[in-house]
Amino acid sequence: MKRPEQFEMTAEEKIFDAPDAEKPKVVKPRDAATLILVRGGREVMMGQRSKGHVFMPDKWVFPGGRVDPQDARAKAATELTPETEALLKLGGVIRRPPRAYALAATRETLEETGLIVGGASGPELDKLQFVARAITPPYRPRRFDARFFLADAEEVLASFEPVAGEELLHTKWFSLDDAEALDLPSITRFVLKEVRLRLAGQAVEPPFLRFLRGSHQMDRLKS
Template sequence: MTTLEGMSRAELDKKEAGDFALGKGPLRPRDAATLILLDRSGREPRVLMGKRASRHAFMPGKFVFPGGRTDPTDSRVPVAASLHPDVERRLMGLGRKATPARARAIALSAIRETYEEAGLLIGDKTEFATAKDGWQAFSEHSVAPNLSKLRFVARAITPPGRVRRFDTRFLTAWRDDVAVALPEGPTLELEELSWLTFAEARKADLPSITMTILADLEKRLQDDPELSPEQPTPFYRMLHNRFQRQLI
């Protein structure tokens, strides 16, 4: 059992009081995407993390992976290669909004947010053009986003009672998939960007859900170093007043 699994709403509120601004928030969580970049060049894998500014209501001052809210129109951005079918199916999730376009938007949002927050363009060096906002750097540097190597490793829905709620899909890519590395991202939303081993990351000031997913990912890498796309994915959410983990 993880540190969060099985907690009641009251227990989770107390544990996460420093991670989120508590209060009456939206009833329906918004789609969001996070990209966990993995560097396997050394003896131990490392992950890219940065510190959120203290002014944010959502996870202020915490170390997190690059990510943010999904823009549905990202689904219209051309790509060098599409999602693996198993990844697409799991990203589609459950319910009436389960469509390939939604899965594509989530994946592309993760790539766009990684550029905006970390200055890293993930994809293939080839001709690329789009007028879509947020993708100009990909056109300027001739990088077409490549979705085929993304892996879906976790999903988590922010519990009720927070001023921000997100239905976040956590994806991974390898550092080798970065086609162009710029000095910094244009939004400056993440500070102190660092490549950390899992042991180093555990010592950082992490949100509870980030710590939980980091532990899941470390275990999966030990059992499945290539992160096979057909493997089940943990899904965290509040059900029947308990924070539950199920595999999807």
């Protein structure tokens, strides 16, 4: 494997939200996965987190959540491409099979939006692109090691009408411009810009965002 290309983030490029007023005890990040559904190359699926959430209340996000142990064993119509699997193994110790992250993203999409990714045989994982990985900084009280996937909704969904759930409210499709105008977490805004690059035809390696030695760092993962 090639070593990832490293970049120091400038003050204008900070991609994590600011620390809370009080410095919390450092906690271990939990594995998480997110699915960014794109329709017609110009709309993305997003929902608003409820006011009652301790983590990012009221913010607009892509559907996603924590990886469960059973995700690694869930059925799939097709598996990840070798390239995607290799990229998911980069960035240090990986605690789960790569397919677990992709299947968690599709499961969370169903639970939060009512949209079924795939058919009776399960999702087609080879149609999911790995677009980013981000670890919440140690100064945040809740931390996640999140993988972001991208999929063409017209290739993976049978229905395009989402439903609101307990975790995501007002779930609907937004144009890319309208999505950027929403109240987004910093990391979501950053990943949305990465999605724009891909939809514009640019070949970009997945960024790996984390907080090291007191500063933000971005690596471009290369298999």
